[in-house]
Amino acid sequence: MSTVSPLIAGNWKMNGLTHSLDELSELARLLTTGESPRALVVVCPPATLLAAVAAQGASSGIIAGGQDCHREPHGAHTGDISASMLADAGAQYVIVGHSERRTNHGETDQIVCAKAEAAIGAGLKPIICVGETEAQRDAAEAESVVSAQLAASIPDAAEHHEVVVAYEPVWAIGTGRTPTLDEIDEMHNAIRARLVDRFGLSKGESIRILYGGSLKPQNAREILGIGNVNGGLVGGASLLAKDFYTIISAV
Ligand code: 13P
Numbered sequence: 706m707s708t709v710s711p712l713i714a715g716n717w718k719m720n721g722l723t724h725s726l727d728e729l730s731e732l733a734r735l736l737t738t739g740e741s742p743r744a745l746v747v748v749c750p751p752a753t754l755l756a757a758v759a760a761q762g763a764s765s766g767i768i769a770g771g772q773d774c775h776r777e778p779h780g781a782h783t784g785d786i787s788a789s790m791l792a793d794a795g796a797q798y799v800i801v802g803h804s805e806r807r808t809n810h811g812e813t814d815q816i817v818c819a820k821a822e823a824a825i826g827a828g829l830k831p832i833i834c835v836g837e838t839e840a841q842r843d844a845a846e847a848e849s850v851v852s853a854q855l856a857a858s859i860p861d862a863a864e865h866h867e868v869v870v871a872y873e874p875v876w877a878i879g880t881g882r883t884p885t886l887d888e889i890d891e892m893h894n895a896i897r898a899r900l901v902d903r904f905g906l907s908k909g910e911s912i913r914i915l916y917g918g919s920l921k922p923q924n925a926r927e928i929l930g931i932g933n934v935n936g937g938l939v940g941g942a943s944l945l946a947k948d949f950y951t952i953i954s955a956v
Contacts, residue, residue: 709913711929711956712869712936714747714770714832715943716800716917721750726757731946733765736953742766744936744956747798748943752786759795770798770832773806776819778826788820788827799824800938802834802858804875814857821868822860832869832915832938833858835896839876847874848895855899864904869913871938872896877918879940886927889916893933922948925955 717725729748736742749770750758759769771791778787791799801824802817812820817833824831835854837847851872859868872892877883884892893914901909916928917938929937929952936956942948 709911709935711744712747712913712915713742713744713949713953713956714749714798714800714871714915714936714938715949716772716803716938716940717748717750717754717944718772718805718940719751720944721754723754723757725750725754725944726761728944728946729758729761729767732950733762733767735946735950736767737765739950739954742953742956744953746953749798749800752791752794755791755796756794763795768798769794769796770800771796771829772800772803774799774801774820774824774827774829776816776823778823788824788829792827792829796829798830798832798869800832800834800871802854804834804836804873804878808875814854817858818860821858822862825860825862825866825868830867830869832871834871834873834917834938836873836875836878836918842874842876847892851892851896852899855896856903859903863912864908869915870896870900871915871917873917873938879919881919881921883919883924883928886931889928889934890931893931897933920952922951922955925952929956 747768774788775785801820821831837850913935915936915938920937
C-alpha cells in the first residue's frame, strides 16, 4: 500500500469574488488554531483570486493552485493563461484535464498531456484528472476508460517530476452521488497498478491519487480512509471554510 502523504485540494471552479477571501481567512484560522492538519492543503481559486490566495494563504500553509493552463508558454491566445503566469502569481499546483474542461472545451487526452507538460516546464505540479461517465460505468468500461486516459494524459516527464492524479467519476461531480467504497478502492488500486507498470515501483507508489466527486464532510472519513486514496479534490464543499476544514481534518 502506498504511504505517500495526503493532499486535499479545493477546486472553487467559477466561484469566488474578493469577499470570498474571508472564507480563506476563516480556513487559515481553523488550520492554525486547530490540530495541525495531516494533509497538504491546496486551494485552486479562479485565476482572478490566485495571487491573493497565494499571498494570504502562505502564513497558514495553504498552497495556491490554478484550475487550468494553456499548453503554450506564451503567445497569441486571447483569454488563456500559461503555466508560467500561474507560477508567477504564486501557484504551485495546477489542475489539468478536469472533466468540465474535457466536456466544455473539447480537451482530449493529448491536449491534457501537453498542458501537464507545460505545467511541469513552469515548475508547477499538475493534478491530472481522469474519470468515466455514467454510461461507461454501466457498460463495465470504467477501468479501461480510466486506464486509457492515464496512459495518454500523463506525460513521460512525470518520471522525474511530481504529478498528482485525481480520479473523478464524471457522474459523481456535483451530484451528491459517489461510487461505493469498494468501487473507489478497486479503481484506485487499478490506477496504482497502471502507475507502477509505467513508472516502476518506487515512482509509481509515490504518485498521489486523489478522489473527487461529491466528497463531503459526511463521507470524507470513510473515503479518505481507503488504502490507495491519498487525498481528495473537493468542489462544492471547498467553498465553505468549515466544510473544507472538516474534510481536511478527516484525513
Ligand atoms: P464536487 O465536490 O462539487 O462534486 O466537485 C468535484 C470536482 O469536480 C472537483 O474538481
